[in-house]
Amino acid sequence: MPEPMFDFFPRGTPLLVTDRIERRMHEELEAGEDASAAYDAMEQEQVRQLREDPAFRDELRAAFAEAGVNLVSATMMGFDRTGTYADGVRADLARWNGRFDAVPWLRRATSPAEAREIVADGDVGVVPNMQNLGAAIEGDVEAVEELYNAGVRVGQLTYNTQNLVGHGCTDRVDAGLSNHGVAAVERMNELGMVVDLSHCGRQTTLDGVAVSDDPVAYTHTFSNELSDHDRGKSDEELAALRAADGYVGVLAVPFFLEPGEADASFDQVFDHIDYMVEHVGIDRVGIGTDWGSWTPEIPEELHEGFMRTFKSLGFREEHGVTIGRGFGPMQAYEDWPAIPEGLAERGYDETERRKLLGGNFLEFWERAVA
Numbered sequence: 001m002p003e004p005m006f007d008f009f010p011r012g013t014p015l016l017v018t019d020r021i022e023r024r025m026h027e028e029l030e031a032g033e034d035a036s037a038a039y040d041a042m043e044q045e046q047v048r049q050l051r052e053d054p055a056f057r058d059e060l061r062a063a064f065a066e067a068g069v070n071l072v073s074a075t076m077m078g079f080d081r082t083g084t085y086a087d088g089v090r091a092d093l094a095r096w097n098g099r100f101d102a103v104p105w106l107r108r109a110t111s112p113a114e115a116r117e118i119v120a121d122g123d124v125g126v127v128p129n130m131q132n133l134g135a136a137i138e139g140d141v142e143a144v145e146e147l148y149n150a151g152v153r154v155g156q157l158t159y160n161t162q163n164l165v166g167h168g169c170t171d172r173v174d175a176g177l178s179n180h181g182v183a184a185v186e187r188m189n190e191l192g193m194v195v196d197l198s199h200c201g202r203q204t205t206l207d208g209v210a211v212s213d214d215p216v217a218y219t220h221t222f223s224n225e226l227s228d229h230d231r232g233k234s235d236e237e238l239a240a241l242r243a244a245d246g247y248v249g250v251l252a253v254p255f256f257l258e259p260g261e262a263d264a265s266f267d268q269v270f271d272h273i274d275y276m277v278e279h280v281g282i283d284r285v286g287i288g289t290d291w292g293s294w295t296p297e298i299p300e301e302l303h304e305g306f307m308r309t310f311k312s313l314g315f316r317e318e319h320g321v322t323i324g325r326g327f328g329p330m331q332a333y334e335d336w337p338a339i340p341e342g343l344a345e346r347g348y349d350e351t352e353r354r355k356l357l358g359g360n361f362l363e364f365w366e367r368a369v370a
Helices: 019-030 035-052 054-067 085-102 112-120 133-137 143-149 179-191 202-211 235-243 267-280 300-312 338-345 350-369
Strands: 006-008 071-075 106-108 124-130 154-156 194-196 217-221 247-250 285-287
Touching (some): 006 285, 006 350, 019 300, 035 054, 035 085, 035 300, 071 350, 085 106, 112 124, 133 179, 143 179, 154 217, 179 202, 194 217, 194 350, 202 235, 235 247, 235 267, 247 267, 267 285, 267 338, 338 350
Parallel strands (some): 006 071, 071 124, 124 154, 217 247, 247 285
16 A cells, blocks of 8 residues: 655645646736736646646656655645735635646545545545635634635644734744634634644744644744754744644755755755654654745746745745755655655664655644544
8 A cells, every 4th residue: 555655845736837838927928927927827727738638637647656745735825916815825726626627636635534545546635735824814713614615724824924813934023823813723723724833933833832722733844953044943842842742844945944055955854854853753753845936847937026926925135045946856846755765864764754754744634633
């Protein structure tokens, strides 16, 4: 039976830029649209091509097979900033419905049992997440249930900046969760939506752990002790996660692990995995590469516009964001096997690798919704 191979992978599928998708990008740019709108149009064209082109569906299947990943958590959002964040979430949920309809082996996973069944069938499971729940619900706690009904199962409370729920990790101050934020967490617990604190500020993170009745996740992060960056988690936050029996996924983003350095050593991914294992335990650590919005698959024509988008999302010059770069042996998502290979080289045995590569995430998800 196949083993679960899980990744927090915001895009959800490898970005295969066909001639057809590239033409759609150029049409948008020539019409005066910005990079964000062009990228959203590319995503929409991917859905159309998946629906209409069996060979393209086979190409996508081959890319997943080469990567070896069979369970991903994909972020529901739109890059086009002409509407609200909530508008982008709704549009992306509709796009994902189109992917699920077009590709039989790409299946929505809304429970740990469904995820295990999908993996056992040899298919690819997608666990929908969002990375700015506060912006998506727009002050209405009942909107949490609307998102849950639409299939969202992981909700990150904030992105980098403040919203009505709490504060993000790049904000000037961090006052923790608001009363509205506490109510949102309580509603998530009632429904069985995982509370994700990856981009949250320190106090918001600690408040989220304390308020949640269920174990929480930092799905894609790293140690602030090893890499001095706003996105990293402190030892205090890791201790709180361990006490709550939560889960942490380690990312593979060079300019986070070595701020300002796009050519950081890939070994740092495993340094952070080792650190997390030491501080939260081997049963609570996994992989969350955060691949896709900054990597070599992004066409060069969009790089400058994407930099503006990242700045609008709360990243500043000192955060060292770069677009269009790979990370060591990972130059495309299909290079994901570099991660299990690196774990083996670090001395993790077969049982430990199974835990880190997917088993821990599923067991955490079961704890979080029990």
